[in-house]
Structure formats: structure tokens, C-alpha cells
Amino acid sequence: MDKQRLEQIVALAIERALGLEEAEKYVQGGELSKDVLLPVARAVAQLSRSFTERAEFQVGYLDELHYRKAYLLYYLPINVPKTWALLNELSAKPKLYLKGPIRVLDLGAGPGAATLGVLFHPLCGADIAEFFAVDRVTAVLADYEWIVSRLAQKLQRRHVIKTFAARLETVKFDGEFDIIILSNVINELARIKPRLVFDKVAEFLSLLSWQGSLLIVEPALKSAAIRLMKLRDALVEKCAVKIYSPCPAQSPCPMLATTDWCHSEVFWYRPRIVAQIDKLIGNRRDTLSFSYLIIRRDGHNLAELLSDAPLWRTVGKVHKQKGKSVCYCCGLGKYAPVVKLKREAADKSFEKLRRGEYLHFSFSERGAEVKIGAEDFFKSYGSYLVDEDMQDM
């Protein structure tokens, strides 16, 4: 997602949280004063702690104005590009455009990060869009309505917004949706039994239209990612759905037998306000990390669309060790360190692999290692989360 689009969203978030004067100052290139930002940064630091240490989690935290402001100014710009990245991958192969009128259901919507990602993305074309947002906090739905309607007007998109102050556990919908998103909310249902979360997600899946997809984004935390990996296995086993991505295969998640957890990382343009708050709280969000799952109603799997051969997907970064490069990959129902010896590497493409690339290669197995030798073939089909202009950042 590019700088211009994201800063446009940031300007609206500043207007909502701090008023038009501060927003205009920011748009003209000015920095927000420390007096204004310090209380925001303090609230961001508190939210950050409660998002990462579940024990401290306060239900309904967005009822409090200072947390809502912190969310608008920091987490909203961070979460929009995550939805955008998923939509890039969703629409990658074959190029997919949704036919309108498009219906979007944003569950645990907060001030609208996921919806804003959808609103901007070319996947959704220019047709009228209906946005349905559910959140347990009424006040945050007012932020949602304010910011989504303004952005839709700026983009001259015909739109309808319907908000529902309700709990996900009990909310019911009729009709079908083209995009259903659970963005950073399953993590907050941790107190609820996994079986109930599964039942509810299965119910949401049944609401997908013929061109519909379910998108789940979660923090890249070990606990959240493992819950998502287990949910993924339950959905494949009990709902007979096929995962579109990130999984190249439908067999049980092989990472669950390890101490690792599945997460992705993308480069992004970090808005100035996020950089300013990061500086105050000692963070450095150069990249965005998250776990995710995409399920398409049409039953497609991205790896199968890319190639008839069974593909692997890079799950970690390449580590250069003495005489060899190692990258953890998922494929053929395995999660394994894939090793390429330097002296056998005719080209450097293996060393340049990023997380999320789809690969086809021949190999031999040596213990737990998958080894690509000099005689083996190796091809990357690339990664689809990131826009082309962000690939080289």
C-alpha cells in the first residue's frame, strides 16, 4: 500500500482524534507537537502491553476515549496495510475483481482498518459497496462510520454503512457477503472456548457469496498464531474447506508439531505519525508482522493456481550459515529446514528468498533437512502479499 493512500487515511484519523487544525498541520508536512503526542504515546504503550500480555487484557478497552484516540492514530494505520496485503494475495492468480454491489462484513471492526483496506483496493472495483461492521463497543463504531464514510466520499465510491453494536458470539446475519474479515479480533476471544470460536467462524463461512472470501488476520504472537493454526486444522477437517493461503497443502498444519508458529512479514511505508510515536515509545515498526488465513468460497488454493506441481512456501527468512543457506519452508505436508549448499548454488536466487514465496524444487532428504543439491532444479513463483513497488524496499 503506497504512501499517498496511507497518509490520506492518517490525515482523517488525526482529524477525528485531534481535530481539523492538527490534521491540516500534519498534511502540510508539520510534526505534531510533543504535548499533543505524549498522552497518545502513553496510551499506545499501554495498549501494546495489553495486546501482547493477554492476562492484562481489558474487555471493552475502546470504551475509553484515550485508547480510541491511540488506536486511531497508531493501530489503524498499521492494520490497514495488512488487509491490503491479504487482498493482494487473494486477487493475485488469476487476477480477481469482485463484481458489485459488493457486500463486506467487518467483524470486530474497531475504527475500520480492515474496511479501509478493502475500500481502497483495486480488487473491489468502482461498484457500490455495502459495509457491515460489528463491534462490542458502540463508541468505536461512531469512529468507524465517520472515517469510512469520509474516505468513501473522497474516493467518490457509492456506499452504504451499517453498524451493529453486538458481540461476535451472538450476532446473526442473513444474506451473503463477498468479503468477511476478522482482523485482530480472534485474539480478543481468547477467554472463549476454541470450540465456540470454531462454531462461529464456521457460521460466518456459510455466509460467503459465490465470489466470497473469509480473511482472518491475527497478531504475529506465538499464542495467537497457534490458536489460528489449530482453527485452520479444525476448519479443514470439519467444514471440508480448502485454505487458499498461506498453506500450500491441505494436510494438517505441520508446524503444530514444532515450537514454531506461522507468521508473515511485509515491508511497508511507515507513516510519519507512526514513526513519531515509535520514537517516543522506543518501538521500530520497519516491517509489519502478522498471521493470517484466507479461505475462498470457490475452493481455490493459491499454490495450485500457480503450478500443477506441489509447491512449497517459505515460512521463515533465509539464514546464511557457514557454507550453506537455510530457509524454513512448508510443503508436501512437512515443515522443514530447506538447505542449499553454497558451493552447489549456481545462482543466488535461494539466498534472496523472502517470507511468503512459493517454490518448486527437487530435493533429497537428510534426516530432518530437505537438501537442494547441484543437480536439483529450483524455481520461485514469487510472493503475492506485497505490491510490486514495495518489493525492493
Ligand SMILES: C[S@@+](CC[C@H](N)C(=O)[O-])C[C@H]1O[C@@H](n2cnc3c(N)ncnc32)[C@H](O)[C@@H]1O
Ligand atoms: C484489536 S481491535 C481490531 C480492530 C480492527 N479490526 C483492526 O484490525 O484494527 C479488536 C476489536 O474487536 C472488538 N471486540 C473484541 N471482542 C469482541 C466481541 N466479543 N464481539 C465484538 N467485538 C469484539 C474490540 O472492541 C475491538 O474494537
